[in-house]
Amino acid sequence: MYASRNIRLCNKDCVCLFVCPTGATDTETGQIDRLTCVDGCRICVDACPSHAIHLVVEHYPEPGPKSPSLTEAMIALCERKSEQERTAIAIADVASTAGAARLARALARSARILAEDCAREAGYMIPQCDATRELLGRIATDQDGEIRAFAEQLRGVTALKR
């Protein structure tokens, strides 16, 4: 686990510079240097008075089991929200006024965020979980061309980080 700074919370107290044993926190970009940061050290995390540093976790647990019927219902809602997003985009494309187009784009963005939340609660929470691996496996088998290539690459990535 490596330290990462949230630049929005950082008040430039700079206590992290005092405590870092390797100087990894002292960088021009404001980001902590991953190569010199000591795995699991966390001294800067605890020392920062602004709570602006956290550890980036590398190994994630498998999410808890889901009821199959509930999973299906959340997928169905994800699909409906996705359809609503497309309807809203189509409305924006043919809108006769700038206001109508702007409203439709807001509705489209909102529908996308709702669809993503449904996907999350249907079990596709993180890349490194069985549901995601299974889905990418199916796509790598069923599809071809660019889609298959991406699915295969991503399967490799999500399999490694376990």
Next chain:
Amino acid sequence: MPDTTGLSAVFSNLSKAADKQQLFDTAERFSKLSTLFPGAGPGEPTIESLRAEVARDVERDYPALQAAGTEASDRGVLRAVKWGEKVTTAQRALIDRYTAKGDQLLDEKKLFVCEACGFIFLGDEPPEICPVCKAPSARFSTVK
């Protein structure tokens, strides 16, 4: 498993999850994969048809999911259903206000969307705290 209709959102969500883990290459790949599933063409592109779809979710689907989530004691689903119901109810109210007042409703006003829960806010500045999910104002994006 979702059919191709929902895959774009599944993958854009995984892109966000990878981004939060600072796996930026993986996030970029999921994001590209997301764009390769545009889905079938939409139904009738009118605000009335969208209003009908949104109203059906509020009246039929969220109450059913609320009951199913309670039955299964699935806190994640119950949280998503609660937020989704509020956001969708607000969508319906906004469509109704627009249908009544037309472009006048939006004159001199900005539209903001909470990137955490999807809540749409019409005003001069985003709210300090999202009324649905309590995310801070920095989580709101402005609709251009």
